[in-house]
Amino acid sequence: MRYRLTFGVGLAVGYVLGSRAGRERYEQIKRMVHRVSDNPSVQETAGLVGARISQATGAAKTKVTSAARSRLPFLQSNNDWEAEKHDDTGTGWPEGDRTVAPH
Numbered sequence: 001m002r003y004r005l006t007f008g009v010g011l012a013v014g015y016v017l018g019s020r021a022g023r024e025r026y027e028q029i030k031r032m033v034h035r036v037s038d039n040p041s042v043q044e045t046a047g048l049v050g051a052r053i054s055q056a057t058g059a060a061k062t063k064v065t066s067a068a069r070s071r072l073p074f075l076q077s078n079n080d081w082e083a084e085k086h087d088d089t090g091t092g093w094p095e096g097d098r099t100v101a102p103h
Contacts, residue, residue: 005042009033
């Protein structure tokens with residue numbers, strides 16, 4: 001149904017913009033568009049579509065953010081980084097991993 005509604009709106013807009021029928025036909029189409037857009041079932045459908053789009057974009061944002069944070073350490077929050085950080089020796093190696101070469 002969503003595609004038919006979108007197609008219908010596109011068709012009406014194209015006709016209005018491309019026609020040479022004059023102001024009277026334009027006003028007639030404009031009234032029809034207002035009647036359709038004021039229809040409660042059309043408004044309900046538009047609300048449901050908007051909610052689904054919002055939900056889908058929220059889920060996609062969460063997935064992308066999670067993937068980026070797990071692969072790019074500089075995107076991790078300070079709390080996540082601090083939890084994984086070891087004592088800094090200044091050498092780039094954690095304190096426990098430093099070995100002394102034999103003399």
